[in-house]
Amino acid sequence: xxxxxxxxxxxxxxxxxxxxxxxxxxxxxxxxxxxxxxxxxxxxxxxxxxxxxxxxxxxxxxxxxxxxxxxxxxxxxxxxxxxxxxxxxxxxxxxxxxxxxxxxxxxxxxxxxxxxxxxxxxxxxxxxxxxxxxxxxxxxxxxxxxxxxxxxxxxxxxxxxxxxxxxxxxxxxxxxxxxxxxxxxxxxxxxxxxxxxxxxxxxxxxxxxxxxxxxxxxxxxxxxxxxxxxxxxxxxxxxxxxxxxxxxxxxxxxxxxxxxxxxxxxxxxxxxxxxxxxxxxxxxxxxxxxxxxxxxxxxxxxxxxxxxxxxxxxxxxxxxxxxxxxxxxxxxx
Amino acid sequence: xxxxxxxxxxxxxxxxxxxxxxxxxxxxxxxxxxxxxxxxxxxxxxxxxxxxxxxxxxxxxxxxxxxxxxxxxxxxxxxxxxxxxxxxxxxxxxxxxxxxxxxxxxxxxxxxxxxxxxxxxxxxxxxxxxxxxxxxxxxxxxxxxxxxxxxxxxxxxxxxxxxxxxxxxxxxxxxxxxxxxxxxxxxxxxxxxxxxxxxxxxxxxxxxxxxxxxxxxxxxxxxxxxxxxxxxxxxxxxxxxxxxxxxxxxxxxxxxxxxxxxxxxxxxxxxxxxxxxxxxxxxxxxxxxxxxxxxxxxxxxxxxxxxxxxxxxxxxxxxxxxxxxxxxxxxxxxxxxxxxxxxxxxxxxxx
Numbered sequence: 001x002x003x004x005x006x007x008x009x010x011x012x013x014x015x016x017x018x019x020x021x022x023x024x025x026x027x028x029x030x031x032x033x034x035x036x037x038x039x040x041x042x043x044x045x046x047x048x049x050x051x052x053x054x055x056x057x058x059x060x061x062x063x064x065x066x067x068x069x070x071x072x073x074x075x076x077x078x079x080x081x082x083x084x085x086x087x088x089x090x091x092x093x094x095x096x097x098x099x100x101x102x103x104x105x106x107x108x109x110x111x112x113x114x115x116x117x118x119x120x121x122x123x124x125x126x127x128x129x130x131x132x133x134x135x136x137x138x139x140x141x142x143x144x145x146x147x148x149x150x151x152x153x154x155x156x157x158x159x160x161x162x163x164x165x166x167x168x169x170x171x172x173x174x175x176x177x178x179x180x181x182x183x184x185x186x187x188x189x190x191x192x193x194x195x196x197x198x199x200x201x202x203x204x205x206x207x208x209x210x211x212x213x214x215x216x217x218x219x220x221x222x223x224x225x226x227x228x229x230x231x232x233x234x235x236x237x238x239x240x241x242x243x244x245x246x247x248x249x250x251x252x253x254x255x256x257x258x259x260x261x262x263x264x265x266x267x268x269x270x271x272x273x274x275x276x277x278x279x280x281x282x283x284x285x286x287x288x289x290x291x292x293x294x295x296x297x298x299x300x301x302x303x304x305x306x307x308x309x310x311x312x313x314x315x316x317x318x319x320x321x322x323x324x325x326x327x328x329x330x331x332x333x
Numbered sequence: 334x335x336x337x338x339x340x341x342x343x344x345x346x347x348x349x350x351x352x353x354x355x356x357x358x359x360x361x362x363x364x365x366x367x368x369x370x371x372x373x374x375x376x377x378x379x380x381x382x383x384x385x386x387x388x389x390x391x392x393x394x395x396x397x398x399x400x401x402x403x404x405x406x407x408x409x410x411x412x413x414x415x416x417x418x419x420x421x422x423x424x425x426x427x428x429x430x431x432x433x434x435x436x437x438x439x440x441x442x443x444x445x446x447x448x449x450x451x452x453x454x455x456x457x458x459x460x461x462x463x464x465x466x467x468x469x470x471x472x473x474x475x476x477x478x479x480x481x482x483x484x485x486x487x488x489x490x491x492x493x494x495x496x497x498x499x500x501x502x503x504x505x506x507x508x509x510x511x512x513x514x515x516x517x518x519x520x521x522x523x524x525x526x527x528x529x530x531x532x533x534x535x536x537x538x539x540x541x542x543x544x545x546x547x548x549x550x551x552x553x554x555x556x557x558x559x560x561x562x563x564x565x566x567x568x569x570x571x572x573x574x575x576x577x578x579x580x581x582x583x584x585x586x587x588x589x590x591x592x593x594x595x596x597x598x599x600x601x602x603x604x605x606x607x608x609x610x611x612x613x614x615x616x617x618x619x620x621x622x623x624x625x626x627x628x629x630x631x632x633x634x635x636x637x638x639x640x641x642x643x644x645x646x647x648x649x650x651x652x653x654x655x656x657x658x659x660x661x662x663x664x665x666x667x668x669x670x671x672x673x674x675x676x677x678x679x680x681x682x683x684x
Contacts (some may be wrong), residue, residue, distance in 0.1 A: 023594040154389075181387040183552060187597040210526060215600030237602040252600065254530035256559035276529035276537065277559065283495050284525065 002029035002068070003171055004053070006294045007067040011048055011057065011228075013164065016048050022061060024228045030221075032171065035205040036246045037236060039251075040225035041284055045207045049225075053206075054091055055081040069172070087117040090165030092194070094177040096157035100149040106133070106160045107145025112182035117168050119292050121279075129167060136163045136193060147296055155186035159193070166197055172205045173198060180212065191218050212252060216240055221320075227285055227295035233314075234321030244323035246300045250280035274285050294325070302327045342381040343546065344400070346515060348372050348409035349431050350534070351395055371570035372409070377563075378512065382547040383538065384561030384578060386554055386593070392570040393550045397518045400548060401435050402426060412580075414513065429459055437655045438519040438599050440499035444491040450477070451487030454506045461510065476505040479542075480535060497528035501535065503615075508539065516548045521556065528571045533560060540602040546602035559584050561670070566590045569631035572650060577672030584670070586653055586677035 011023040025046045030036050040046045052063045055073060059316055067073040069089070073081065085091075093099035101109060110129035114120050120128065130140055136159040149157055158178065165173055175194060179187035195218055198205045207219055215222050215236060224232040224247065233243040243249045256277055282299040293308040294300070300307065306326055314322040317330075349370050356366035369392045377383045385393045398404045400481055402418040410417045428574075434457065437443035444453055455473045458464055474484035480501040491499055500520065520536070521529040533556065540547065551557050557564055558578055565575040566587065574587040575595060585591045629644040630636070636643065644645055650671040 041527060051347045135384060184554075184596045184598075185388060185592060188598070190599075211598060212600040216600045216602045217598050240600060240602050251526055254527050255600070256530070256533065276534045279530040279534060280527040283528060 001031070001144075003032045005029040005066075005068045006049075006053070007045070007066040007068070009049070009052060009063065009067060011052055011061050011063045015288070017288060021290070022080070022228055022287060023052070023063075025063075026230060028223060028230070028233065030172070030204050030206065032204050033199075033202045034221060035195070035207060035219040037219035037221060037222040038206060038208045038225060039210065039212060039215050041210055041251075043284055043286075045228040046225050047176055047328070048228075050091070050176050050192045050206065050208055053174060054085060054089060056085075063189070064091045069106045084116070086113045086170075086221050087168045088170050089172045089174065090168065090170040092165045092173065092175040092178045092179055093157075093162055095310045096154060096161045096181065099158060099161050102149055105146040106138075106152070108265055110160065111165060112170055129163070132163045135197070136160075136166070137189075137328040138163075143322075154182055155190060156271065158182060158186075158190050162194060162197070165199075166201075169201055170203060172204045172206070174208070178207070178209070180209070180211075187214075187245045194218075196292075212255065224251075227290060228287065229295060229311075230314075230324065231296065232321075232323040232325075234318075238318060242317065242321070244317050244327070244328040244330075245296075246302050246327075247280070247296045248323075249329060250299070253278040254280060336475055341533070342376065342412055343381075343414060344377040344548070345412040346373060346375050346396075346400065346409070347372050347412065348407040349396070349399055349411065350408045351392075351399060351404055351406050369506050370399065370406070371497060373570070373572055374409075375547055375565055375572065375575065377514070377548060380540075380544045380546050381563060383549045384557035384563040384564040385548065386552065386557050386564060387567035387591075388552065393566040393567055394518055395570075396515050396567070397435070397548065397550050400514075401433065402430070402515055427460065431457065431510035432509060432512050433514040433516065434512040436500075436503050436507050436515060436517040436520045439522070440496055440503050443503055444492055444499055448489065448490075449487065449488050450482075450494075450502055453502060454487070457506060457510045461574075463531045472509055473505075477502075477511045479508060480505045480537065495528075496524050497531055500524060500532050502537065504532075504539070508543075510658075511543065512545055514546045515546065518548070518550045519552070521552065522551065529556075538559070547680075554582075554594060566593070571631055571647075571673065573632065573674065574670075574672045575650065581662055582672050584678075586670070586672040587632075587674045588636050588638055588676075588678070591678060592635075632674075642675055642677065648675050653677060 007027050009023055009026040010021060011270050012021045013070065026049060038049065051057050053067055053073065057063055057122065063074055065074065107126055107129055110133060111125035114125040114128055126145065130145055133143070133145065134140065138156060138159055149160070152160065157221045168320050179190050180196065184188060194205065207215065210214060219236050222233065222236045224245065226247050232239060232248050243252055254277055280299050285295060287296065291308070293310060294312055297303050297307045304327070312324050312326045314324045315328060316322045317328065350368065350372055351370040352366045352368050355365040355367050366631045368401050370430065373396060385396060387393050396403060399406055405419045411417065413433060418429070421429060451473050454476055455469050458469050475485055477484050477486055481507070482498065482501055491502065494502065523531050524532060524537060536547070537560070547559060549560050563576065564578045564581055565572045566589065567573065568589050574581060574585070582594065583589070585594055628647065629645050633639045633643045650673045653670050653672055
């Protein structure tokens with residue numbers, strides 16, 4: 001039974017030049033206790049997807065389709081959405097400094113959603129908030145609950161943001177680039193903390209990132225997005241075993257890696273001569289440049305005439321693993 | 334030149350200390366100082382790519398700014414092609430600047446939106462003077478072509494370009510005076526993964542063509558590993574380990590370097606959750622304690638191997654004497670490999 005199921009989610013916006021699809025026919029499901037990684041470059045729509053689920057889309061964006069979360073979130077009135085947001089779905093934002101209110105103490109900010117959603121008294125809420133802050137690694141003897149965000153470091157602030165997301169024990173956590181602003185050593189701690197908490201409470205997790213390494217180490221399932229569409233999906237280990245979509249491959253090959261380049265299926269050597277990184281030629285198309293064909297058409301090494309006129313359906317490769325490509329890479333190719 | 338030339342040095346940084354005065358907490362107490370650079374020394378040879386890695390706040394950008402003579406060190410000196418930069422007069426320094434240029438991190442912030450690309454790229458030439466406008470234009474066209482843009486782009490404005498192209502413009506600007514050294518401070522961290530690779534390749538191509546040296550600053554270890562031949566790891570204003578890139582990454586000695594290397598997420602699903610449990614709570618309390626100017630090793634607060642000695646006397650950079658068999662074959666390479674630690678990894682390995 002899916003906790004969250006998204007069906008044909010399309011988000012479009014009206015521009016003077018016409019209607020633009022920011023997200024195009026997204027469908028996926030997520031079971032409780034599972035973690036889903038969403039990878040893609042900036043502008044591919046991964047944050048918009050998170051905002052649609054949270055009902056936080058900017059006013060000029062219009063969503064259609066269905067987001068089932070015990071009821072269709074898209075058709076819920078704002079008042080009902082407010083009861084779900086922060087209560088049954090928690091969100092961890094990218095920039096902890098902008099996500100926190102600079103003029104309120106951290107204890108208050110964590111307690112806020114408890115008072116709102118759980119009808120706790122100020123005192124009870126503060127007490128429970130303090131426990132959650134203990135849990136995320138900010139014990140009260142070292143970190144007073146009356147500290148302000150600017151008195152904390154980036155990693156500590158992100159812990160506070162996580163505490164806010166977790167405090168109502170939501171069923172789903174959406175983490176939008178939770179560690180992009182942090183150093184690698186802190187990133188590791190924060191990701192470990194998120195995974196640990198999610199496991200403890202059997203929550204579902206959507207982890208949005210541009211870092212393939214983060215997805216590999218922290219998720220069960222993954223989606224790869226490009227220009228508003230899902231181009232590849234599957235269980236994380238299956239996708240990494242056989243990168244099927246040319247975009248996923250290109251993305252992978254352009255990371256200067258790593259411990260042993262050969263482990264990346266000999267990709268580096270396959271793509272690039274002497275010590276140069278392999279690149280994906282061109283750049284991500286702007287939304288108004290998209291035609292009806294495959295969005296990756298102009299940058300793809302395998303593209304043929306068909307790709308420019310038709311959008312490829314998802315082809316199932318192995319159980320659960322599929323790619324939206326007419327000419328996907330096969331196993332060990 | 335009034336300074337005596339130092340023996341064939343290209344870029345030498347000697348014992349540079351840079352302190353910032355923090356706002357004082359109380360009126361009648363003396364203000365605290367923050368030591369961003371604490372006795373940093375390193376040598377970059379001509380045509381070499383030298384990487385500097387470390388977490389945010391470790392002083393790597395301050396080091397870059399000091400090399401660019403944008404900061405004056407409190408003590409120590411930066412010696413570029415035999416000239417000690419902070420002793421130069423303003424006019425001399427301006428001349429000297431054509432020899433070292435900088436690429437900044439954020440291509441959205443580093444290009445003036447109201448200047449055309451041509452103006453941006455030719456500005457360093459203008460400051461050097463003595464070029465006719467037509468000659469200048471030629472050079473601009475040349476520089477733009479070098480970085481994979483068209484000479485026609487000179488008339489356009491920065492907002493017409495994507496992030497990757499903007500960084501190319503910034504590279505063209507740094508290239509136009511044909512510098513012998515380019516300081517690149519996180520040149521690709523603001524770019525998308527697929528565009529990152531294009532810009533890095535461009536930087537390598539240009540190096541092959543013009544043979545300039547790079548001082549390449551990044552927090553991304555895999556990029557530094559790919560781009561550089563020598564590397565220094567910084568922690569809290571000090572260099573804790575330095576050496577040839579390959580050797581240092583394969584045989585990291587300092588506990589900090591090892592922690593840094595291990596924390597990089599790798600695109601390998603099988604690696605997941607192996608190390609998890611031990612990590613998340615441990616370390617994190619001390620990791621965020623304010624770094625004080627203490628007498629011992631700056632890493633002592635976070636180090637799992639810390640001893641009393643570490644807290645009292647700061648270790649200095651020492652050559653690693655490889656006494657094991659593995660050491661012998663690597664001996665010639667590991668000659669430059671230095672670490673500032675009492676318990677480097679090769680001595681603790683026997684657990």
